[in-house]
Amino acid sequence: MAGVIVIGAGVVGLSAALAAQARGLSVSVIDREGPAAGASAGNAGAFAFTDIMPLASPGILRKAPKWLLDPLGPLSVPPAYAMQIAPWLYRFWRACTPRAVARSTLAQIAMMDLSKAELEPFLAATGTLPMLEKRGNLQVYEGEAEFRASAGGWKARADHGIEFHHLTAAEMAALQPGLAPRFTHGTFTPGWYSIADPKHYTLALADLFRAQGGEILRSEVTGLRPDDQGVIITRASGDPIRADRVVLAAGAFSHRIARTLGERIPLETERGYNTTLPPDALDLRMQVTFGGHGFVISRLSTGIRIGGAVELGGLSLPPNYKRSDAMLAKAKAFLPDLKTTGGVQWMGFRPSLPDSLPAIGRARDTAQVIYAFGHGHLGLTQSAGTARLVADLLTDRAPAIDITPFSPQRF
Template sequence: MTDTNVHDIIVIGGGVIGLSSALALQKAGYKVLVLDRPSATRKASEMNAGAFAFTDIVPLATPGIMRRAPKWLLDPLGPLSVPPAYAFKIAPWMLRFWRASWPDRYQASLTSQASLMQLSQAALERQSADLGSANLFQREGQLQLYEGLREYQASLPGWELRRKHGIRFKLLESPDAIADIQPGLDPRFTHAAYTPDWINTVDPARWLAHLTSVFEARNGRTESADVVRIVPGEGSVELETGSGSFFGKRVVVAAGAWSHHLARGLGDRIPLETERGYNTTLPEGAFDLRTHLTFSGHGFVVTKINGGVRVGGAVELGGLKLPPNYKRADILLGKAKQFLPALKTDGGTKWMGFRPSMPDSLPVIDRSPSDRRIVYAFGHGHLGLTQSAGTAELVASLAAETSASIDTSAFSARRF
């Protein structure tokens, strides 16, 4: 092996975290190779709701959430569920999830999440200006909707937290006020909060394709390869694949829901689990959607994609191997039809994908405890698109061994 065969940096993972990181590293002067595992299905970076959800600073593990855990097993089609066949395997993760919901851990996670969101929002604007991608964004805000006064009042402490972290919003307390922003909602939604700074991409698949094309136009390389093992060597880090090996001076692991398998091979045991997300994409003309809709009590969203409508969300903690349960997508679509009576539900395409999640809702953005040349960037849950630009800037700082712009201790690979 000669020096010409050793890349400056190899990024494992061609999703939005991997490509954003590759672009940031490229901008910092590194020669970067991206290795992306081949797949017969479209990845979460292409088929998510397309939202840059910078207002979502509240972790999933909130105080008291474990009181609802028995329901997750009893209602396999609920907003948050654990398939019985996976319950035993996920038990250690659930214990950490429970610990993350204690008030001390919860408050720390919320503060760190808010910090990463603020960085990511500013970083997205820098990334957009650099890539010339203004045409790929929809700046139409978001409505978070509530059924009745009780659900609305229960949400108010969360909005007060957002206010303290500088998030702009307007509380709406009548169906008429909601209809001024989004007509056509069932009148059961009596209250809402509108966040004007919410951003969506017109299509996450187009956004990822744009990141890839700019990266390659700037002399970056992408190859299809399934990395099965990382082997640190004296002069470089070897990445073993089914078709040979690649060598890099540094490596970034951004392989989404598969990342912890690679970390385990290095001796780093990181409690990553898989949120399985479901959606249905309806064709153009399905509904006159004017803003991103979040149905908080039902765990799903309705969003505009390429002029059509995507209905999706919920959390199924079911790992990588269980077969998809598309009844979940059907349930969400049926609810969307109830809540938006004029919605045309014909001609939809169903999808299920994997979202890599940590017990405390915070990603791992850190050097490997086993080898400083290896950087981890994974575990963003359903916020990968949202936090991609901010994560990329932190990855570039780690690679260059310079100070990060925010406190990154909460994203440590050692925290568990």
């Protein structure tokens, strides 16, 4: 096997594979579990192009101590993982300075603009445009103080020309009936898109990739080794495979593979939880974000999904589905008409870097390996933009935007 091999069959990897195919390259994909097996299956389904503020910010630092006191709250660090994640948390803290946040925001804006510009052409080219929905997003606040605390983020959006509308409780009720009266303020963002179902979308990309001659292998990649003829890919089982070039887009497992090239990239895992209820569980008009509680509720074609929060617990600890239960209980309190029976719980790994930006660029010691991972909560959102950048790098074109802020070696 030669040509380009993409490691990872999530939405980022498959989008990159299709973009490379569109440039006339011979492409194969390898994944440890197969298409849409990880976060690409269980995310909230949003293209959050207006979400330009990095997670690493002074606002998160202010909220974190309170959140950490609640083991089932929006942010938790299991005691069994606390020492292991301490270096990542230190880097995260350093990324929260005003100067670092300003840099990250500018990079995030460029990435969001590119991803939004690339999305609909990509969906049209892949036959998935009918899955796109434009219902917008409603961010709700409990009281004047919480609403005022959000002002900085909205000013940054306004400075970039992002449309939004602040709402009273009565105006919110007109948009989304049934919200509990504790929510007194809201902000509606019309430019927030969604996909009918993220798993179905990713599987559709896989089907198209195969139909266009691409092969998807199920195998666990254990390492990469450059040689004079390209890159040798070693696997947990089976013979090594040689590729001319490799795209590493293996999500939360990417840093383990990059380490075999001698690179120590500080990727960590935000474990996300959700419950997907039947479609008739609620008359949900748009995605609603409960920012003070760290979760969202989304309407998918397959059901009503309540999920989010951050558990910094790595890849090995067993799931704690009490977190899903806690979010579901809150959702019922916030939207009393919600029917909470018949749900399916899920936990997945979001690959996150300390400054909230992905790693996109070439490996340190070989131009034949391209990294495309670490998107955190924004893998679906930034998938089409990342695919464009990867295709540019694979065909030796100037990237569509400056990728210096996303350098895998910036740490």
